[in-house]
Amino acid sequence: MNPPGPVVVMGAGSIGCYVGGRLQAAGVPVHFVGRPRVLQALREHGLRLTDLDGGDVTLPPASLSLHESPPPGAAALALLTVKSAATAEAAAQLPAGSLVLSLQNGVSNAATAGAAAPGCTVLAGMVPFNVAELAPGHYHRGTSGQLAAQDHAALAPWLPVFTRAGLPLQTHRDMRAVQWGKLLLNLNNPVNALSGLPLRAQLLDRDYRLVTAALQREALAALAAAGIRPAQLTPVPPARLPAVLGLPTWLFRIVAARSLRIDAQARSSMADDLALGRRTEVDALCGEVVRLAQAAGGRAPLNERIGALVENDPRPRGARELRAALGV
Numbered sequence: 001m002n003p004p005g006p007v008v009v010m011g012a013g014s015i016g017c018y019v020g021g022r023l024q025a026a027g028v029p030v031h032f033v034g035r036p037r038v039l040q041a042l043r044e045h046g047l048r049l050t051d052l053d054g055g056d057v058t059l060p061p062a063s064l065s066l067h068e069s070p071p072p073g074a075a076a077l078a079l080l081t082v083k084s085a086a087t088a089e090a091a092a093q094l095p096a097g098s099l100v101l102s103l104q105n106g107v108s109n110a111a112t113a114g115a116a117a118p119g120c121t122v123l124a125g126m127v128p129f130n131v132a133e134l135a136p137g138h139y140h141r142g143t144s145g146q147l148a149a150q151d152h153a154a155l156a157p158w159l160p161v162f163t164r165a166g167l168p169l170q171t172h173r174d175m176r177a178v179q180w181g182k183l184l185l186n187l188n189n190p191v192n193a194l195s196g197l198p199l200r201a202q203l204l205d206r207d208y209r210l211v212t213a214a215l216q217r218e219a220l221a222a223l224a225a226a227g228i229r230p231a232q233l234t235p236v237p238p239a240r241l242p243a244v245l246g247l248p249t250w251l252f253r254i255v256a257a258r259s260l261r262i263d264a265q266a267r268s269s270m271a272d273d274l275a276l277g278r279r280t281e282v283d284a285l286c287g288e289v290v291r292l293a294q295a296a297g298g299r300a301p302l303n304e305r306i307g308a309l310v311e312n313d314p315r316p317r318g319a320r321e322l323r324a325a326l327g328v
Contacts, residue, residue, distance in 0.1 A: 003028045004157045005076025008098075010090045012038050012066075014131040014269060015103055016081035018139045019147075019167060021047045024064075025057050026165035031065045039066045045137035052142055052263040055166075074098045077158055078120075083273075084109055084284035088116040099154050101125045103147070105186055105269075106284030107179040110150075123150040124175040126182050128233060130199065130266045142199070142266025145233075150175045172231075180223060181231035184238055186285050187215040190306045193270040193280070196316030200262040206249050207319030211306075213242035214328045218300040219289045225296035234259055274314050282310040302326055 009020035012034025024030040032042065043066060047059040065071075070078075074097035082090045087102075087109045094100060096119025102110040103125045110124035128145025147162065149155060151171040162169045172178050188203070191212045195202045202208050220239060223230055230238045235258055244255055253260065273280045286303035293300040305326050317325065 003076070003161045005029075006031060008070050008075040008078045008094075009033060010070065010078055010080050010094070011082030011086070012042070013081060013083075014133050014139055014272065015127055016079060017042075017047060018049055018131045018141060019079060019081070019103065019127075021049045021057070021059055021139070022165045022167055023161070024059060025049070026161070028161060028165070029065070031067055031071050033067045033070050036068065039068065041136035042066055045135075048138040050134075050138070050140045052140075052144070052261070052266075055141075070094060075100075077101065079103055080109070080113055080122075083279065084112075084281045085279055087112045091117040091120070091122070094120055096120060099123070101149055101155070103127050104284075105183070105281050107176065107183060107288055108284070110175075121152070121154055123152050123155060124179060125149040125169075126175070126178050128182065130262075130268065132265060132267050133272065134265060140263075140265055142263045144261065146170050148172055148175070148178050174231075177229060177231040178233070180228055181233045181238060183285060183288060184216055184219055184230055184241060185233065187219060187289070187303070188212040189268040189270040189285060190280075190282050190310050191215070191322070192268040193274050193310060194306075194314065194317050194322055195319070196271075197267075198264055199266045199268060200260060200264060203256075203260065203262075204249055204253070205319050206246075206252070207323055209245040209252070211319075211322055211326060211328050213245040214302050214326070215286070215289075215306065216242045216245070218293065218302050222289055222293040222296065222298065222300055225298060226292055228292075270310070274310070280310055280314075282307045286310075302328065 006029040008031045009016040012032040020030045046061045049057045074095045078100045080102040091113035098120045100122040114122040126148040130143040134140045149169045286307040289303040290300045
């Protein structure tokens with residue numbers, strides 16, 4: 001089956017290059033729009049995609065269509081993969097009539113993009129897996145999971161295309177629940193970024209896990225006050241996540257065995273941002289929890305504090321030092 005048309009990746013970073021590269025390897029024409037640093041690496045090295053399952057695909061430089069701004073004409077499908085702070089600017093560059101799928105963290109990006117590009121059809125999506133840049137042009141998926149997207153008739157022709165690319169899309173009518181379910185898990189991102197450790201090593205330290213558990217408890221309280229039921233995206237129900245994180249490590253290894261199927265190279269995107277001196281997405285994660293709590297007349301002080309640490313004092317901290325800084 002031929003793809004409905006070309007794909008434009010708005011934000012050729014870790015997720016954009018991985019998803020766009022997999023689609024191109026499956027025969028889809030893909031245009032990568034990104035920052036000069038990334039585009040130069042792709043021109044010099046091509047695009048290599050690896051994963052924890054042993055997959056290894058290389059697209060040579062000459063096969064890549066690289067741009068600093070989107071090519072003219074409406075995109076059959078635009079994948080919005082820029083950082084949250086750049087959402088409105090990126091969406092506004094897309095021609096009217098484009099179908100846009102937001103594959104970003106947080107819960108507000110699709111709405112922000114829709115407001116910035118009222119002539120486009122903007123759908124919410126969710127990426128469950130982690131992708132790290134291991135070397136210039138080399139992107140590695142270190143965890144697993146299935147892409148999710150808002151159920152919409154315009155997306156239907158693309159479903160077999162994503163499946164052929166090894167990235168099946170699971171569609172949902174209520175993406176808000178899915179996005180909040182993912183955000184709960186992503187509250188580990190600032191903890192990982194401040195730890196300076198790979199994801200698996202950080203998750204195997206109970207003191208770091210206790211910090212994430214405390215952030216999740218605040219988020220769960222805010223969600224309950226707002227009447228939002230987050231979707232279950234792991235074998236553990238959302239309400240039980242903090243308790244599981246607090247288990248002794250020997251027991252956590254058993255109970256969370258599936259969640260610990262992470263290779264040693266995986267790290268959070270927020271850790272990558274800090275390493276490169278880029279602005280992080282902590283406001284799209286912890287900030288959303290703070291705003292949700294405030295809307296119900298409450299507070300989320302721990303999420304507020306760790307957000308301030310990431311933005312103002314992002315040096316690596318040992319687990320007990322981080323607990324002490326947050327009062328956990």
